[in-house]
Amino acid sequence: MPLPEFAFQLRTFGTEFSKMTRWLLTEIKPEEITLTQFEILHFLYTEDSATFGQIGACAGMSLPNTSREVKKLIGKKLVAKRANLKDKRVYFVELTPPGQELMAASSAKLERLISGRYSHLNPAEISEVMQALDLLSEKLLGNGTAE
Template structure:
């Protein structure tokens, strides 16, 4: 396949996937957190803990903006921060017990939404899509 065609297909898929992801996150986020804060919580739910730099890289925010949003989540008692034992300048952010509870409930809601949205797929289609996702993760994300 010529590289421009590959780039076009990848960009088109990425844009569509981004729209679906944004819609699902918007539908599952609690009312009292912004979409950006929910993205941080979702990242921490999958990563367990992260530095401010890692959070900023994932969300595309600057370090000052990341710090401001994490501070708001700390005030809402959804995350905690702790200093690295080896380097006191580095802080790790983690979900608090109430943040973990919120994200577990949101994850269950997300599963229900996905199940409903893709209920039309038969088991063979689901298996085929899962294999395609595994292949994309391996070839494009190195996972």
């Protein structure tokens, strides 16, 4: 396949995947937090602990905006920050037990949404899609999950 066609298909797929991800996140996020705050919580749910810089890079936010959003989440008792023992200038942000509960409930809701949306797929098709996802992860993201 010529590279321009590959780039076009990859861009189209990426755009549609981004729309789907945004829709799913909007559907599963609790009403009392913003989508930006939920994205931070989702990142922490997958990473366990992260610095303000890592959170900002993932969410595409400046450090002051990241700090402001994390402070709001601390106020809601969904995250806590702790100083790095080796460098007191660096703080790690982690989910609190209520934050973990909220994200576990959101994760369960996400599984239900995905199951419902793709219930028309038979087991062979699901296997085929999973293999395709492994291949995409390996070839495009460098995750090395494909065999």
